Amino acid sequence: MTDFVTLDNVSHGYAGAGSALAVEGLSLTVRKGEFAAVVGPSGCGKSTLMKLATGLQFPHLGSVTVAGTPVKAPVKIAGMAFQAPTLLPWRTTMENLLLPLEIVPPYRGEIRRRKAEFRERAEALLASVGLAGQSDKFPWELSGGMQQRTSLCRALIHEPQLLMLDEPFGALDAFTREELWCVIRDLQAARKITVILVTHDLREAVFLADRVFVMSSRPGRILVERQIDLPRPRDLEVTFTPEFTDTVHELRGHIVKARQ
Amino acid sequence: MTRTNLLIKASPWLFTIGLLAVWEGAVHFFKIPVFFLPPPTAVAQAFVDYAIPLARNSWITLETTLIGFGMAVGFGLLLGLLIGWSRAIYAGLYPLMIGFNAIPKVALVPILVLWFGIGAVPAVLTAFLISFFPIVVNVATGLATIEPELEDVLKALGASKLDIMRKVGIPRTLPYFFGSLKVAITLAFVGSVISESVASNYGIGNLMLQAQAQFQVPLIFAGLVALAIEGIVMYAAMAILERRMTGWAQRSGFAQS
Numbered sequence: 001m002t003d004f005v006t007l008d009n010v011s012h013g014y015a016g017a018g019s020a021l022a023v024e025g026l027s028l029t030v031r032k033g034e035f036a037a038v039v040g041p042s043g044c045g046k047s048t049l050m051k052l053a054t055g056l057q058f059p060h061l062g063s064v065t066v067a068g069t070p071v072k073a074p075v076k077i078a079g080m081a082f083q084a085p086t087l088l089p090w091r092t093t094m095e096n097l098l099l100p101l102e103i104v105p106p107y108r109g110e111i112r113r114r115k116a117e118f119r120e121r122a123e124a125l126l127a128s129v130g131l132a133g134q135s136d137k138f139p140w141e142l143s144g145g146m147q148q149r150t151s152l153c154r155a156l157i158h159e160p161q162l163l164m165l166d167e168p169f170g171a172l173d174a175f176t177r178e179e180l181w182c183v184i185r186d187l188q189a190a191r192k193i194t195v196i197l198v199t200h201d202l203r204e205a206v207f208l209a210d211r212v213f214v215m216s217s218r219p220g221r222i223l224v225e226r227q228i229d230l231p232r233p234r235d236l237e238v239t240f241t242p243e244f245t246d247t248v249h250e251l252r253g254h255i256v257k258a259r260q
Numbered sequence: 261m262t263r264t265n266l267l268i269k270a271s272p273w274l275f276t277i278g279l280l281a282v283w284e285g286a287v288h289f290f291k292i293p294v295f296f297l298p299p300p301t302a303v304a305q306a307f308v309d310y311a312i313p314l315a316r317n318s319w320i321t322l323e324t325t326l327i328g329f330g331m332a333v334g335f336g337l338l339l340g341l342l343i344g345w346s347r348a349i350y351a352g353l354y355p356l357m358i359g360f361n362a363i364p365k366v367a368l369v370p371i372l373v374l375w376f377g378i379g380a381v382p383a384v385l386t387a388f389l390i391s392f393f394p395i396v397v398n399v400a401t402g403l404a405t406i407e408p409e410l411e412d413v414l415k416a417l418g419a420s421k422l423d424i425m426r427k428v429g430i431p432r433t434l435p436y437f438f439g440s441l442k443v444a445i446t447l448a449f450v451g452s453v454i455s456e457s458v459a460s461n462y463g464i465g466n467l468m469l470q471a472q473a474q475f476q477v478p479l480i481f482a483g484l485v486a487l488a489i490e491g492i493v494m495y496a497a498m499a500i501l502e503r504r505m506t507g508w509a510q511r512s513g514f515a516q517s
Contacts, residue, residue: 054416076418086410090431090508099427104417138508158417166409 003065004032004194005053005162010062011219012048022048024219026062030196030211035188037197037205039251040215041259046198048220050166053196054078067161076104078162079155083170085147087139093150094135097122100158107158125153128190129183145176149183156187163188165197169204178236181207189233202248202255206230207239214254224254298478303485306478313467318486321452321463324380325494328387329448336392336444337437340399344429345421350400357396365390366454373459383455383463390451391444398440402433435509438502445494453487 006029013021023045030036038046051057052064055074064071066078079100087096101107101118111118126135129149139147148168155163165184169177185208188195199205205212206228214224228247230238238244280300286292287299294302307314343350365386372382406428414424456465464483471479503510 051412054412056412056415074416074418076416078416080409080413080416082409082413084407084409086407086413088410088428088431090434090506099414100417102427103414103419103423140508155413164416 002032003029004034004067005030005196006063006065007049007052007059008063008065010052010059010064012045012052012057012059012061013219021219023052024221026221028213028222028225030194032194033192035195035197035208035210037199037209037212038215039200039202039205039212039255040220041217041255042200044215044217044258045220046215047166049215050080050164050196050198053162054080054164075162077160078164079158079160080164080166081148081151081155081168083167085139085144085151087147087150087154089139092136092138093126093131093142094119094122096139096150097125097135097154097157100154104158122153122157125157126150128187129153145172145180148172148176148180152180152184152187156191156193159191161194163193163195165195165199167199167201168197169201170199177201177204182236184208185234202251203239203244206244206247206251207234207236212251214251214258216258223258224251226251295475295477298481302478303481306476306482307485310479310482314464314482314486317462317464317467317483318490320380321449321456321465321487322490322494324383324452324456324463325387325445325448325490328384328452329391329445331384331388332392332395332444332448333441335388336395336440337399339392340396340433340437341403341425341430343396343400344403344433345425357393361393365451366458369455369458372455378459378461380460380462382459383452383465386455387448387451391448394440394443394447395437398436399433402436403429406432435502435506438498438506441498442495442502445498446491449487449491449494 007026010026011021011024012026026045026049028036028038028049038049040046048057052059052071053066053075055064055066055071055078058064058071066075087093088099091099098111098118102111107114107118123132123135126132126149129152131146131149131153134142134146134150139150142150148171152168155165168184169180172180181204184195187193188208195208197205197208209228212226212228213222214226215221216223226247230244230247284299284301287297298306339353343353368389369382369386372385376382376385403425406424410428411424414427419427452463453465456463457469458465460466464487468480468483471477471483
């Protein structure tokens with residue numbers, strides 16, 4: 001597998017030189033088609049990592065490479081989803097899904113001509129996350145879990161090569177969260193998309209990821225890199241095996257150390 | 261319809277009738293002279309007697325107000341978008357605007373008269389000057405409160421600032437904008453009537469001033485009622501417009517409970 005996202009010895013901070021850095025000496029490589037999870041204590045610069053990898057910000061030191069090219073502008077090949085679904089309340093589910101296609105090239109020039117085709121694609125995507133027939137509803141008519149599924153679909157509609165997830169299930173109840181784990185697991189398996197999941201739920205990280213990166217507290221850097229060898233496809237039952245809980249336990253130990 | 265619902269529907273009328281009845285009763289009971297406080301019946305009589313001048317001047321006031329208000333909407337929207345667009349413009353203009361807004365607009369009327377003479381122009385301009393501020397502030401607030409995550413989602417796709425403005429900023433600002441129109445239209449009436457009563461030969465403001473000079477107190481009150489009616493009608497029009505245009509933002513049951 002080739003490297004897809006590479007951060008090499010990256011340091012980055014906000015608000016003037018001299019103030020505390022958000023990340024320092026951060027190096028991390030995610031391979032093409034890999035599911036990577038980044039965990040760490042709160043405020044460890046996970047969100048900065050998201051912004052750096054998508055070209056929303058550029059590092060003061062070090063370099064960021066995505067899909068073989070140094071990042072100098074927003075990468076355009078990434079889809080993002082956050083803890084808040086951030087859907088537009090004046091648009092229906094369908095219209096919310098079409099939003100990225102109105103922005104990102106080459107679709108933005110074709111949106112009028114290929115609208116019917118795009119709508120079909122959106123319907124299919126919605127069906128694949130269990131939202132068939134919901135496309136005419138407004139976001140506020142959907143439950144929290146359904147809104148988050150829509151948000152995931154919006155991140156995927158333009159068929160990005162990279163999916164960035166920033167605690168996307170953090171605000172959901174435990175059962176809905178596990179349901180959505182399976183949704184994202186299946187989407188990733190079907191599309192072979194590269195995923196970077198930022199989370200502080202260790203079970204989530206271990207269940208979904210091929211590799212888990214543990215970050216230190218501020219300024220953030222990678223402390224531990226842990227390969228997860230649980231066989232795929234993984235069923236939720238795997239979360240009750242000793243191997244799984246041992247891995248979670250081990251990672252927890254690293255986090256506790258990182259917080260000190 | 262349940263009993264409570266019926267009561268809620270009827271209560272504005274009951275309260276209005278109640279107020280008028282108390283007013284009428286008090287005037288008679290305390291033997292208040294008509295030239296001091298005319299009873300509602302005398303005001304109604306003045307309404308009938310002076311129906312034509314009242315209607316004509318109401319129309320002029322309405323026209324003046326709406327022109328000034330229209331200018332305020334255009335200018336306010338533009339300035340609000342500009343301020344919301346750039347932090348530098350915001351920082352530069354905000355102190356100026358607050359300073360300007362702090363000036364009582366009645367103090368500007370003499371200057372406007374100096375420039376444009378007595379008549380409709382100062383009244384239109386006063387209505388405009390007094391009513392654009394809430395529109396600017398609301399539009400700028402709507403833009404300033406775009407969720408940063410949503411901005412990130414779009415920026416990562418290569419969205420330009422104009423894209424974000426068009427797809428998110430402007431639709432998101434509409435509830436703020438239409439909400440501000442209700443405030444602005446009311447202020448616009450204040451502006452035009454102030455200017456009419458100081459520096460015009462037409463309009464309800466001028467009519468009331470003349471009525472005062474001739475001691476036709478019921479007519480003064482009739483003028484007030486005419487203004488109140490115009491104000492209510494325009495406010496209702498703005499409220500309906502708001503609900504029509506931004507129904508998605510008004511789904512909370514909070515105000516209904």
